[in-house]
Amino acid sequence: QSALTQPPSASGSPGQSVTISCTGSSSDVGGYNYVSWYQQHPGKAPKVMISEVTKRPPGVPDRFSGSKSGNTASLTVSGLQAEDEAEYYCSSYAGSDNWVFGGGTKLTVL
Amino acid sequence: QVQLLQSGAEVKKPGASVKVSCVASGYTFTSFSLHWVRQAPGQSLEWMGWVSPPSGNTGYSQRLQGRVTFTRDTSASTAYMELSSLRSEDTAMYYCARKRFGDLHPFDIWGQGTMVTVSS
Numbered sequence: 001q002s003a004l005t006q007p008p009s010a011s012g013s014p015g016q017s018v019t020i021s022c023t024g025s026s027s028d029v030g031g032y033n034y035v036s037w038y039q040q041h042p043g044k045a046p047k048v049m050i051s052e053v054t055k056r057p058p059g060v061p062d063r064f065s066g067s068k069s070g071n072t073a074s075l076t077v078s079g080l081q082a083e084d085e086a087e088y089y090c091s092s093y094a095g096s097d098n099w100v101f102g103g104g105t106k107l108t109v110l
Numbered sequence: 111q112v113q114l115l116q117s118g119a120e121v122k123k124p125g126a127s128v129k130v131s132c133v134a135s136g137y138t139f140t141s142f143s144l145h146w147v148r149q150a151p152g153q154s155l156e157w158m159g160w161v162s163p164p165s166g167n168t169g170y171s172q173r174l175q176g177r178v179t180f181t182r183d184t185s186a187s188t189a190y191m192e193l194s195s196l197r198s199e200d201t202a203m204y205y206c207a208r209k210r211f212g213d214l215h216p217f218d219i220w221g222q223g224t225m226v227t228v229s230s
Binding site for chain 2: 003032033034036038045046047048051052057089091093097098099100101102103104
């Protein structure tokens with residue numbers, strides 16, 4: 001299966017909102033509500049920020065939200081803070097016990 | 111606390127094999143699946159496959175099928191990833207990640223990563 005498509009970069013100033021897209025197909029993103037988003041700081045392991053398209057795990061700030069329309073999922077970070085600067089990856093179930101990740105988006109807080 | 115602790119960095123020659131371990135603690139090992147994800151330097155995450163600790167059942171990505179093997183030792187709460195016929199493109203950080211059974215759950219706990227370098 002092919003990697004999901006994400007923009008390579010996104011940016012915003014502190015306090016602003018930024019949205020990162022993740023485009024797949026009807027075989028993955030569009031076919032299941034099983035999209036997750038992960039935050040990865042340099043040299044660290046990924047951390048789950050959103051699961052099942054919209055759910056925030058305990059401890060994740062409510063500034064992070066997720067949505068989906070058709071074959072494209074989105075992660076929105078509101079009220080940007082310096083610590084939000086990181087790489088973000090989407091992931092989706094792709095059927096038959098397979099999962100797929102996106103290419104990653106580098107979020108810069110200006 | 112809940113954690114996955116992986117074995118240390120490895121340097122291997124092309125054509126060799128590598129085996130990485132992932133020791134689980136702080137939870138019941140057989141209540142969650144274990145997935146493996148790798149990340150080449152400066153690149154994105156690549157899902158490799160999974161092992162089911164209670165049954166030993168496995169699933170592999172098409173790209174790596176035939177070269178990778180996942181096993182587990184329930185008595186030691188440990189999962190293993192073995193990759194054979196190594197090539198330079200296999201140089202990457204390898205992560206194990208825990209996931210509740212069921213398609214909808216995310217990878218909620220990750221190991222610290224094991225760097226595998228393939229070089230002659």
